[in-house]
């Protein structure tokens with residue numbers, strides 16, 4: 493009887509402790525609002541962005557599909573739009589697809605900061621679907637329309653506008669600022685960011701922190717949060733394409749073996765789908781939950797602040813939707829399948845491709861061997877689909893770093909309505925080329941994005957609101973002033 497009472501009291505004490513942890517942790521002050529007067533000095537920044545959107549800098553894996561002339565024209569247009577920057581900063585072109593501006597700071601002993609963006613865009617796709625022509629740069633009804641408006645000429649244009657304004661006010665930054673713009677991010681960044689990284693390495697530059705695209709200020713993405721949330725990417729998943737392959741005998745399909753090569757590959761695909769990779773609460777995820785708890789109602793705070801007991805529950809809940817599931821584990825998606833070329837001919841070989849995104853903590857080699865073990869049991873094998881196009885997950889940058897704090901401070905000023913949380917970017921950016929340059933690598937476009945906006949990225953009718961453009965300029969001004 494006594495032991496039952498002891499157990500009861502222990503459970504009650506534990507529950508009380510968890511409730512106290514949920515209640516006592518920091519809670520964010522009420523969200524602020526922006527004084528729109530602050531945006532007034534940046535009127536006109538949208539027209540500069542529009543001018544950049546009119547140049548169709550479409551990159552492609554196939555050089556025959558690229559028009560080199562437009563990339564040259566883009567650089568000329570940049571000079572027209574931002575004359576003071578071109579006159580006063582030191583410009584170097586490490587390659588034909590990159591631009592590197594250096595703005596020397598007052599205190600050269602401080603490590604510099606690198607602000608990145610890319611000026612290539614993905615193709616417009618079906619032009620019929622666009623309300624305004626994709627390269628019109630139309631500024632209508634409070635929006636700037638065109639391919640690249642959100643991804644990611646906005647960052648380039650806003651950073652340039654901010655520098656232009658600060659320069660004309662006679663401002664000199666405390667530490668040096670580099671602006672690093674690549675012209676082939678959408679196809680890997682080897683001609684752009686990789687060359688900039690090499691140039692900075694040659695100069696012996698070690699940066700304090702680097703800011704590139706990735707997250708954004710998400711408006712309405714997490715229904716339970718009490719305000720929009722700036723998702724600051726502190727890590728990035730790794731990438732690889734894995735081929736599952738099997739060999740067959742070929743021949744006529746009227747007298748088939750028990751299993752054909754196509755059947756074996758199909759079995760291997762099914763086996764990889766049946767087995768999920770292990771869910772893990774990474775440093776990034778733990779940071780996200782901790783920060784998120786400040787903006788969440790009690791039930792969520794209870795969950796997020798007591799991970800020692802609630803981790804399995806959190807993992808189960810996050811596993812339920814593809815977006816949140818991708819934050820917890822390595823994912824593998826079967827995307828391509830091929831076998832025989834003809835209905836009645838047995839395949840001599842068959843192949844499926846898995847697109848794999850690796851969670852920080854895992855490696856290309858490790859995940860490949862796990863997949864190979866699964867494929868082998870089905871009679872197939874797993875190999876890298878293209879060598880040299882695979883990369884390990886990027887290191888997780890600290891939320892205690894001065895760079896993270898500087899970004900949060902600039903966000904608090906330009907987006908007072910929003911909170912800030914660290915998060916993991918599940919796609920790829922140019923930052924993979926910069927890992928040697930700095931320990932503080934952060935990914936965020938300083939713009940509000942609703943779900944409806946996100947669906948326009950890499951799709952038809954990409955656009956950005958004029959208000960968003962000016963906010964982005966305000967963010968950069970504040971960031972540069974605060975360095």
Ligand SMILES: [Zn+2]
Nearest residue numbers: 643644677705
């Ligand atoms: Zn991009």
